[in-house]
Amino acid sequence: MESHVTSGGQSNPGLPSVRLRVARRALRGMAGHRLTLRGAMDSLSDADTADLVARARRGDQDSWVALTERHTNLLWSVARGMRLSRTDAADVVQTTWLRLVEGLDNVREPEHLAGWLVTTVRRESLGVLRRNARVRSAVTDRWEDIPAAGDEPDEGLLRKERDVALWKAFKALTPRCQSLLRVLMADPPPSYTDVSAALDMPVGSIGPTRQRCLSALRKVMSSMTEPAGASPCEST
Amino acid sequence: MDNGDHIDAARTSADDELVAELRRLAAALERVPDDVRAAARAAMTTRDLDSELAALVADSAADDASDPGSDPELLTLAFEPVRTGTAGMGRSRLLSFAGSAIQVDLEVTEHGGRADLIGMFTGASFEDCVLEYASGGQRTLDVDSLGRFLVTAVRRGLVRTRCRSAAGVRVVTAWVTI
Numbered sequence: 001m002e003s004h005v006t007s008g009g010q011s012n013p014g015l016p017s018v019r020l021r022v023a024r025r026a027l028r029g030m031a032g033h034r035l036t037l038r039g040a041m042d043s044l045s046d047a048d049t050a051d052l053v054a055r056a057r058r059g060d061q062d063s064w065v066a067l068t069e070r071h072t073n074l075l076w077s078v079a080r081g082m083r084l085s086r087t088d089a090a091d092v093v094q095t096t097w098l099r100l101v102e103g104l105d106n107v108r109e110p111e112h113l114a115g116w117l118v119t120t121v122r123r124e125s126l127g128v129l130r131r132n133a134r135v136r137s138a139v140t141d142r143w144e145d146i147p148a149a150g151d152e153p154d155e156g157l158l159r160k161e162r163d164v165a166l167w168k169a170f171k172a173l174t175p176r177c178q179s180l181l182r183v184l185m186a187d188p189p190p191s192y193t194d195v196s197a198a199l200d201m202p203v204g205s206i207g208p209t210r211q212r213c214l215s216a217l218r219k220v221m222s223s224m225t226e227p228a229g230a231s232p233c234e235s236t
Numbered sequence: 237m238d239n240g241d242h243i244d245a246a247r248t249s250a251d252d253e254l255v256a257e258l259r260r261l262a263a264a265l266e267r268v269p270d271d272v273r274a275a276a277r278a279a280m281t282t283r284d285l286d287s288e289l290a291a292l293v294a295d296s297a298a299d300d301a302s303d304p305g306s307d308p309e310l311l312t313l314a315f316e317p318v319r320t321g322t323a324g325m326g327r328s329r330l331l332s333f334a335g336s337a338i339q340v341d342l343e344v345t346e347h348g349g350r351a352d353l354i355g356m357f358t359g360a361s362f363e364d365c366v367l368e369y370a371s372g373g374q375r376t377l378d379v380d381s382l383g384r385f386l387v388t389a390v391r392r393g394l395v396r397t398r399c400r401s402a403a404g405v406r407v408v409t410a411w412v413t414i
Contacts, residue, residue, distance in 0.1 A: 056280070061280065064277070064280045065277050068273065068276035068277050068279075069273075072268055072272065072273055072276045073268055076266075076268045076272060077262070077266075080266065086269065089272075090269065090271065090272045090275070091393075091394065091413060093272050093275070093276065094272070094275040094276065094279065094370060094394065095394060095411060095413065097275070097276045097279035098279050098282060098370060098394065098411045099410075099411065100279070101279050101280055101282055101283045102289055102410060102411070103289075104283065105285075127295075127297070128413075130297065131297050158261065158264065158265070163261055163264075166257065166258070166261060167261055167265065170258065170261075181255070181258060182262070184255055184258075185255065185258045185259045185262045186259075186262075187259055187262075187263060189255075189259070210251065210255075211247070211251060214251050214254050214255070217254065218254075
């Protein structure tokens, strides 16, 4: 039984502290073994992050490097998941780290740094998309409708047939599914709270959406591998 | 534990495996470029403990709190054309920064790959002002007695302005991409 949590986070975008509070409240309200376990693991690494922030604040360069090593992959995944070009993604990730340096002495909840970082990179990414769209005079309602940057990864790097098929199937998913999976694919895997902040999505809908996207992925995979005419049947 | 839980657990573990597989592919295909990692590490060198930060409080390009993903009305506003400059000029973008006692206004006008900046410092009389690039390097800003400056053909990218007032107060604006 899935417990759904309604979140008030939709009405007030761009206020990280408010959004994070909402996301955390939603997380606390979730029942279920997996999330509890995940929450426990998060709190370990969160305490660690808070410690790194404190050290970096005192000028410890190694701690700063550790912070950037831990989170840059996730920030890159968020920006690329929002279909920014490599150049634009590089800019927004750099901007996010510069913003953290600007505000390093005012970080109020260092244990929730990852959530702040992904909220910031998302906002910076939206700013870039908006400015680019203006330049192209594009008329569009949502960032998902903005065409991808066109510098997608080179599948030629993949040697195994199954890997090529899997990546092709991934590219056939809806933009919303691709961006969710891109964030979930980050290494180290982000917590649901951070995914929520990165995608502006209530914590409670991440699990069901992930499940839907992965079953869509399997469907595309099987339709690609089955002989022509065979219908990909999947009971849901 | 009933049978439904077993099915859920099996699906969860299959899903986890699929995500792990995708993570492996992404690591092979979409490695974070080394210069992005290097820029993240180098960000710390821009830390400035002596200056007051003037935060970005307004941006005509609307990269503010509004999120077009969740509010179509805000998006319509965000996509309103910015005011255009005089004939032959590119488009202008207006930025305002505010600290506790000072304000910095910037008008950015595009010229192909470069930008002209017209700026104004209010709240104090500043000298020793520079435009700093996040990628390294800086340009001197000649600020007149009214706090105004003009700098032309600026390389595009992440920049900020930094000043010291006659009274010794230091101010730096938040980073912004122009």
